[in-house]
Amino acid sequence: MNSQDPRRRIPRTDTLLASPVATAAVERLGSAVVRRLVTSAQDRARRGEIEPDRVPAVLADSLQQVRATQLRPVLNATGVVIHTNLGRAPLSPAAIDAVQTAAGYVDIELDLASGTRSKRGLAARAALLACCRSAEEALVVNNGAAALVLATTALAAGREIVVSRGELIEIGAGFRLPDLIASTGARLHEVGTTNRTHLQDYEDAIGPDNGVILKVHPSNFRVDGFTSAVSVAQLSELAARRGVPLVVDLGSGLLRPDPLIPDEPDAATTLGAGADVITASGDKLLGGPQAGIILGRKEIVDRMAKHPLARAVRADKLALAALEATLTGADAPASRALHADPDRLKERAERLAAAVGGEVVAHDGRVGGGGAPGVPLPGWAVSLPAGVASALRTGDPAVLPRVHGGHCLIDLRCIPEADDARLTDAVGAALGRPQPAEEVVRDERPS
Structure with missing residues (x-):
């Protein structure tokens, strides 16, 4: 040189x-x-x-x-509020702030006044009990499946669990409820049929080896027509009479009734009807971090908390902080998206279409995440050529649209209004790129 x-x-x-x-x-x-x-x-x-x-x-x-993680932020333009492939519920500003606070040393298991060890997750527990006064006690674990595993292990390991055949569900990635329960050492005693189960079916199945009556909300499908199911109140009376606990897996994490989704069971109503324990997820309709929520009778929840498995499935400090902030703070983004005003969504869609082209069309959003299956959320979307979807997904910022019926649909329901300008720039940039001659058209919205 x-x-x-x-x-x-x-x-x-x-x-x-x-x-x-x-x-x-x-x-x-x-x-x-x-x-x-x-x-x-x-x-x-x-x-x-x-x-x-x-x-x-x-x-x-x-x-x-360059980011410190390979995970990429995505603008969710599918209209699906709880999108499992995008990490389910986005955290609220309060929850994000709480996570940052909890990232350092915090008094997660310490009483600063006395300098002695304290019980883990007291603040999150108190926030849960304040939001669901039907519960005597609360426990937080690392996800909804862990909550159900802990319940069945602590209450029925080596014994029978009576459950309706119509509630033996499979959720995403081939995850099946029967396999989960079998892993705990309990034995399933299936009753009824796929479409009809009666109180007498449960009555006949309960014997001296029964540990739990389990009722599962089939949150990701519906069976219509000639059907019959047993209510929580009916099962509660039977469970009390036969001396076994009634565990109800709600799945979606709704704490109180929501008139928008009246058929979605909530914790307060279910416990009020007599369930001994409910289990649910924290990152679905609750709008918080991944967590397993356990609420119910103090005697039963304490029994679960003392089981050795509770240590293995406990929630970490970041999840506990985010959950507390979600419960005590303003409405979470998932709740706001769920209850978005259709007229306002149309205004925003029209503004986007005026800037980038495309046609504003009626478009129903979905709850997603295995909640309220089949319930439409009326709204609007901007319809563009299907070929633009690839450029949107791989752009910066990444935008996930819905590809359906030969069109790329941009639904603003789950996009914060503060990101409308970023979305407009991203769509404009995607439309300016050469489009592939052919693209496999698929519906990118989970059922």
């Missing part, structure tokens, strides 16, 4: 690493990532892709764009 070679002007590695932008990035990304980006910027200059004096600016831009 002669003295006139422009590559001699490429900044040294130690100089770049010592720059303020690089040293700040090390705290966020780690030294290995920063060093790799430094080398990449230098290599681009060596190949002649950029001028040597551009290396610091290119490095700064790269450091700004």
Whole structure:
């Protein structure tokens, strides 16, 4: 390399690493990532892709764009409020702030006044009991499946669990309730048929080896027509008379009745009807973090909390903080999306269509996440050519639309209004890219 070679002007590695932008990035990304980006910027200059004096600016831009996680933020334009593939419910600002607070040292199991150990998750427990006064006690574990596993293990390991055949559900990724319960060491005693189960079926099945009566809300499907099911109140009377606990798995995490989805069972009503324990998820209709919610009679919940498995499935400090903030703060984003005003959605869709083109069409959103199956959420969407969907998904920011009936539908129900400008820019950029000649058209909205 002669003295006139422009590559001699490429900044040294130690100089770049010592720059303020690089040293700040090390705290966020780690030294290995920063060093790799430094080398990449230098290599681009060596190949002649950029001028040597551009290396610091290119490095700064790269450091700004790189995230500490490979997870990418996505604008949810499907109209599905609880979208499992997108992480279910987005956290509220209060919950995000709570997670940041809990990221450091916190008094998760410490009484600061006395300096002694305290019970874990007291604040989240208190918030749950304040929101669901029908419950005597609360317990939080790491997800809804864990809540049900803990209930069946603590109350019926090695014994029978009576459950209706019509409630032996399968949810996403091939996850089946019978397999889950079998893993606990309990034995299923199925009663009734797929479409009809009667109180006498339960009565006949309960014997000295029975540990639990289990009722499961079939949250991701509906059976219509010639059907019959036994109510919680009926099962409660039977359970009390036969001396076995009644556990009800609600799934969706609705704590109180919601007139928008009247057929979706809630914790307060279910406990009021006589359930001993309910289990539910925290990241569905509750709108919080992934968590398993357990509410019910103190004697039963305490029995579950003392079981050795409770330690293995306990919630971490971030989930507990986010759950508390979700319960005590303003309406969560999922609730706002669920109850979005259709007229306002139409106004926003019309504004988007005026900026990027396309046609505003009526479009029903969905609750998603296995909640309120078949219940439409009236709204509007901007209809674009189906081929633009790929560019939207791979753009920055990434936008997930619904591809249906040969059209790419942009539904703003789950997009915060503060992101409308970002969405408009993203759609405009996607429309400006060359479209593929053919694209497999598929409905990208979960059922």
